[in-house]
Structures are given as structure tokens and as C-alpha cells.
Amino acid sequence: MTRKAAADAERTVNNLESILPLVLDKNFQWVMMACVLLGISSGMIGCFALLKKYSLLGDTIAHAALPGIALAFMLTGTKSLDIFLIGAAIAGLLSATCIRLITYHTRIKQDTALAIVLSVFFGFGTVLLTKIAQSGSGNQAGLDAFLFGKAASLVSSDVWVMAIGTVILILLAGIFFKELKLLAFDPDFGRGIGWPMHILEGLLMLMLVLSVIIGLQAVGVVLMSALLIIPAAAARYWTEKLHVMLVIAAVFGAFSGFVGTIASTLAPRMPTGPLIVLTAAGLFAVSAFFAPRRGWVTQWIRKFRWRRAFGNKRPVLNEKAASQD
Amino acid sequence: MAYALWIVLTGALVASSCGMIGCYLILRKMAMLGDAISHAILPGIVLAFLFSHQLETAYVLTGASLVGLLSTVLIQALHRRGVQSDAAIGVTFTSLFALGVVLVSHYADQVHLDLQHVLYGEIAYVPWDMVTLAGVTMPKAIWTMGTVFLITLIVIGLFYKELKLTSFDPQLAVTLGIPVSLIHYLLMALVSLNTVAAFESVGSILVVAMLVVPGATAYLLTNRLGGMLALSVAIGTAAAALGYALAAIWDVSIAGAMATVSGVLFLLAFLFSPRHGCITLRWARQMFQRSSHS
Numbered sequence: 001m002t003r004k005a006a007a008d009a010e011r012t013v014n015n016l017e018s019i020l021p022l023v024l025d026k027n028f029q030w031v032m033m034a035c036v037l038l039g040i041s042s043g044m045i046g047c048f049a050l051l052k053k054y055s056l057l058g059d060t061i062a063h064a065a066l067p068g069i070a071l072a073f074m075l076t077g078t079k080s081l082d083i084f085l086i087g088a089a090i091a092g093l094l095s096a097t098c099i100r101l102i103t104y105h106t107r108i109k110q111d112t113a114l115a116i117v118l119s120v121f122f123g124f125g126t127v128l129l130t131k132i133a134q135s136g137s138g139n140q141a142g143l144d145a146f147l148f149g150k151a152a153s154l155v156s157s158d159v160w161v162m163a164i165g166t167v168i169l170i171l172l173a174g175i176f177f178k179e180l181k182l183l184a185f186d187p188d189f190g191r192g193i194g195w196p197m198h199i200l201e202g203l204l205m206l207m208l209v210l211s212v213i214i215g216l217q218a219v220g221v222v223l224m225s226a227l228l229i230i231p232a233a234a235a236r237y238w239t240e241k242l243h244v245m246l247v248i249a250a251v252f253g254a255f256s257g258f259v260g261t262i263a264s265t266l267a268p269r270m271p272t273g274p275l276i277v278l279t280a281a282g283l284f285a286v287s288a289f290f291a292p293r294r295g296w297v298t299q300w301i302r303k304f305r306w307r308r309a310f311g312n313k314r315p316v317l318n319e320k321a322a323s324q325d
Numbered sequence: 326m327a328y329a330l331w332i333v334l335t336g337a338l339v340a341s342s343c344g345m346i347g348c349y350l351i352l353r354k355m356a357m358l359g360d361a362i363s364h365a366i367l368p369g370i371v372l373a374f375l376f377s378h379q380l381e382t383a384y385v386l387t388g389a390s391l392v393g394l395l396s397t398v399l400i401q402a403l404h405r406r407g408v409q410s411d412a413a414i415g416v417t418f419t420s421l422f423a424l425g426v427v428l429v430s431h432y433a434d435q436v437h438l439d440l441q442h443v444l445y446g447e448i449a450y451v452p453w454d455m456v457t458l459a460g461v462t463m464p465k466a467i468w469t470m471g472t473v474f475l476i477t478l479i480v481i482g483l484f485y486k487e488l489k490l491t492s493f494d495p496q497l498a499v500t501l502g503i504p505v506s507l508i509h510y511l512l513m514a515l516v517s518l519n520t521v522a523a524f525e526s527v528g529s530i531l532v533v534a535m536l537v538v539p540g541a542t543a544y545l546l547t548n549r550l551g552g553m554l555a556l557s558v559a560i561g562t563a564a565a566a567l568g569y570a571l572a573a574i575w576d577v578s579i580a581g582a583m584a585t586v587s588g589v590l591f592l593l594a595f596l597f598s599p600r601h602g603c604i605t606l607r608w609a610r611q612m613f614q615r616s617s618h619s
Contacts, residue, residue: 115357288406
């Protein structure tokens with residue numbers, strides 16, 4: 001082979017050799033697994049959220065978790081992950097309740113209620129964080145990590161929590177698939193046949209909160225909502241069937257976690273969370289442009305072919321009658 | 326004492342300016358769009374800073390505001406091509422914000438921003454950066470935010486009728502020949518400008534509190550647009566002043582305290598508003614039942 005080809009081959013082998021120890025590193029494997037699990041769970045739940053138009057609700061719940069985590073630390077004094085996650089869950093559920101109360105009792109609309117709860121809870125959370133910061137040294141470090149995530153410093157116990165959470169979500173989505181499907185597409189019909197739709201809606205809310213909690217430690221409060229929204233929105237372009245959409249969204253989420261983690265390891269100063277989000281955004285762009293049938297490029301090509309075949313004529317039922325006018 | 330005054334004044338200007346423009350966002354059901362813009366400007370700020378090497382100059386203001394405006398164009402484009410409106414907003418602003426975070430991390434040494442600054446701003450440092458123009462010496466943030474406040478006030482004043490009509494009855498506005506799209510993008514540009522100017526003081530996420538909460542509180546207290554605008558300025562200023570006072574006493578994040586106080590004021594209106602408060606309505610119902618029994 002040519003000298004250039006030989007040089008290229010050698011460079012590839014060298015790159016592989018430098019990546020290999022990376023991939024074999026136990027820590028990296030835990031982080032990788034965590035991000036893949038996160039992608040799967042948020043991709044799946046994101047589908048239901050998207051169909052119920054709850055995408056921005058996920059954003060609000062994620063931001064509202066901050067004061068929950070801070071209060072959990074302040075009340076218990078421990079930095080246990082379980083305590084934090086319980087605090088985040090309570091705050092998440094509380095925020096969802098507040099949103100419901102505001103929209104139910106006043107003329108304020110859903111979007112305004114979301115923005116109010118998001119910003120006030122998060123503002124309160126930053127007050128608590130700064131309060132914690134002055135009370136002792138190094139106390140805040142663990143909590144700060146929840147802002148943008150600490151994917152790089154996840155340990156095996158963290159990953160176990162995420163794994164259990166993801167399995168629970170997959171099981172719930174599987175067991176209640178028919179019910180959740182009806183909740184997403186035709187809740188009135190469900191009410192009509194006597195199903196307890198409000199309980200199912202509560203279940204969906206719980207699943208949303210659980211999914212936010214799973215991702216909090218990896219990508220943080222601020223970027224969590226991206227993983228709920230983007231893979232599902234991307235998957236929407238590829239299929240009209242819900243179960244297929246769930247699988248595709250989970251795959252997209254997992255892929256984003258996978259690529260994002262690798263990219264963040266190769267570029268040492270980059271936080272992992274944003275890179276995962278950007279990968280997901282890339283997948284969305286590819287889906288939006290090139291998906292068969294719903295992609296824009298596909299639709300443009302179809303329009304182009306139609307124009308070439310028929311000019312600018314519109315399809316007519318009865319050509320003879322039309323040409324006689 | 327002057328130190329506190331400058332900070333409170335900056336906060337009051339941010340809250341008033343954002344509060345006024347936020348009223349229109351609330352009325353048009355675009356509150357989350359305001360949230361989206363405040364996140365989407367981050368890469369614009371970083372890039373503008375890289376090119377101009379100073380935060381808060383005219384370059385950063387215009388450059389980042391343009392990015393914010395472009396993000397709304399992008400959201401509109403996505404929505405028109407079949408993406409659900411909330412998903413369009415969600416995809417755009419989260420991707421742009423993630424891009425911004427990546428840029429901040431990558432150019433950390435060249436850009437005087439760290440991620441915490443992005444989230445909750447540095448209003449405490451406002452009085453340290455004094456600028457003298459035309460013989461008057463004030464913190465740079467006051468000059469910037471003051472100018473933006475004036476611009477906002479002037480634009481709202483000039484286009485008062487158009488903004489009012491397009492917010493309440495866009496279809497009538499179209500039939501009357503008012504350029505609804507233009508007014509929409511004008512509003513988005515103002516939101517963008519306000520969030521960029523406020524970014525330095527209160528950060529990305531807390532500016533949303535300033536945009537939405539005073540206006541929502543005012544929405545519960547009055548039925549007139551003019552009243553809503555005036556009240557949101559008053560409530561925003563009160564939140565800024567009280568927030569700073571609490572932050573000074575407890576030694577906590579100033580912007581966070583301002584946001585929390587605005588939330589408390591909203592809660593008060595939610596419960597006790599003369600027209601729409603939960604508790605006032607329940608009390609009125611009880612009085613009515615009592616009087617109809619007698």
C-alpha cells in the first residue's frame with residue numbers, strides 16, 4: 001500500500017490504542033452506563049410527555065428540584081444521594097401541584113404558571129445554596145453538582161440507583177402501555193369507558209418526576225429537560241406508531257448518552273451534560289431533515305418530483321369536466 | 326449606603342423593564358418563549374464577548390439580542406414544519422443553551438463568565454464597575470439597564486395601541502391592517518434585549534422570574550392593561566428592594582432573593598387579591614351565603 005495509506009493506518013491504530021485504555025477504565029464504564037440508562041428512560045417518558053404536551057412541564061419539574069435537594073441537605077445534614085433524590089422528588093411533585101393550583105384557581109394560563117413556578121422555585125433554590133455555602137466549607141460542592149450534573153464523577157452506587165429507576169420506568173410503561181396510550185391520545189374516551197384517567201395522569205406525573213430524578217445527577221437540573229424533549233421529538237419524525245416511537249426515542253437517548261460521554265472524555269475540560277444534549281440535537285436535526293416520509297428533505301424531494309411530473313397542475317377528480325370549463 | 330442603592334436600583338430597573346414587557350408575554354401566552362429566549366442568548370453572549378472582549382458593550386447587547394431574535398425565528402420555522410409548539414421551543418432553547426455552556430467551558434480563560442454567573446448573575450459586583458458619561462458617574466449596569474428600560478418604555482408607548490390590540494384580538498388587528506408579525510418580532514426583539522441586558526445582573530434563569538412573576542401578580546390585581554403595566558413596575562421594584570434587604574440580612578444570593586420575594590408577592594395576590602384571590606373569593610362566598618340565609 002502507499003506511504004500515505006500506511007501512515008493513516010498507523011494513526012488510526014494509535015488513536016484506537018489511546019481510546020482502548022479509556023474504554024477499559026472501570027470508571028468510564030460506569031459513567032457510560034449511567035448516561036445510556038438516562039437516555040433510555042428520558043427518551044421513553046419524553047414520548048408520553050410530548051404527546052400530552054407536557055414537555056415544558058418536565059423543564060419546570062427539573063428546575064424546581066433544586067430547592068428540594070438543598071432543603072434535603074439542610075434538614076438532614078447528610079450528603080446521601082437517596083436523601084437528595086427524595087428531596088428532589090418531593091419538590092418536583094410540589095411544583096406540579098402548584099402549577100395545577102394556579103391554573104385551576106386563577107385566570108393565569110398554563111405557560112405563565114410553568115414560568116412562575118420554574119423561576120421562583122429555582123430562585124429559592126439558589127438562595128438555599130448560597131445559605132449552605134456560608135455555613136461551612138466544601139458543603140456546597142456536592143450540591144453544586146446538581147446544577148449541571150457530575151457525570152464524570154458518578155460512582156457505581158449512583159449508577160445502581162439510575163439502573164433501578166430505569167427498570168421501574170420500563171416496567172411501568174410496559175404494564176400500563178394501553179392505559180398511557182389512551183391517556184395520551186384520547187383521554188375523554190378513557191373517561192367514557194370508566195377508566196380512572198386522573199389516576200393515570202398522576203401516574204404519568206410520577207413517572208416524569210422519576211425520570212427527572214434519574215437524570216439529575218448526570219446532567220443536572222438545567223439540562224435535564226433537554227433529554228426529555230429532544231429524543232422524543234426526533235423519534236416523532238420516524239414513525240406513527242407509539243410503541244415504535246418509544247423504542248426509537250430510547251435508542252436515540254442511549255446513543256446521545258453514549259456519544260456524549262465519549263466526547264466529554266476526549267475533551268477533558270468539557271462537562272458531559274451539554275455534550276449529550278448537543279448529540280441529541282444533532283440526531284434531531286438529522287431526523288427532521290432526512291426521516292422517510294416526514295423529513296423535510298424527503299418532502300421537498302417529493303414535491304419536486306410531483307412538480308416535474310405534473311407542472312403546477314392540481315389533482316382534479318374529473319379531468320374532462322374540468323377542461324370543458 | 327450608596328452601594329446598596331446602586332444594587333437595588335439595578336434590580337428595580339431589571340424588574341421594571343422585564344416586568345413591563347413580560348405583561349405582553351403573559352397576555353399572549355408566550356411566557357415560556359421568554360424563558361426560551363433567556364436561555365438561547367447564552368451562546369450569543371459568549372460569541373459576542375469573544376469578538377469584542379468586553380461584557381455589556383453595545384456589541385454584546387446587539388449581537389446577543391440578534392441571536393435571541395433568531396432563536397424565535399427558528400422556533401417559528403420548526404413549528405411551521407410540523408413540530409409541536411412546546412417541543413419546538415424546548416428543542417431550540419435547550420440545544421442553544423447547551424451550546425452556550427460548552428462555549429463557556431471551552432473559552433473559560435478568555436471569557437469572564439463561569440457557569441454559576443450564567444445562572445444567577447453577579448448583581449453584587451455592579452457598584453464596582455463605574456462609568457462616567459457626560460460628567461455623571463454611575464455603575465455600567467445602571468447605564469445599560471437604564472437605557473434598555475427607556476427603550477422598552479418608548480417602544481411600548483409608541484406602539485401601545487398596536488401591542489394592545491395584537492395581544493387581545495390578533496384577528497381584528499389583521500383585518501385592520503396592523504402588521505401582526507412585525508409587532509410580534511418587535512416584541513421578541515425587546516424581550517431579547519432585556520434578557521441580554523439583565524443577564525449580567527441576574528443571570529439566565531432568574532431573569533425569567535423578573536419577566537413573568539410581577540406581571541402575573543399584576544394580572545391578578547387589575548383588569549386594565551395600563552394598570553397591569555404600572556403595577557408590574559411597582560411590584561417588580563418592591564421585589565427588588567425587599568429581595569436585596571433579605572439577601573443582605575441573610576447573606577444569600579441577591580438575585581435568588583429577589584426572585585423568591587416576587588414569588589411571595591405573587592402568593593399574596595393569589596390568596597388575597599380583591600378580585601381574584603382564592604381566600605377573598607371564599608370569604609365573599611361565605612358572606613354572600615350568610616346574607617342570603619338571613
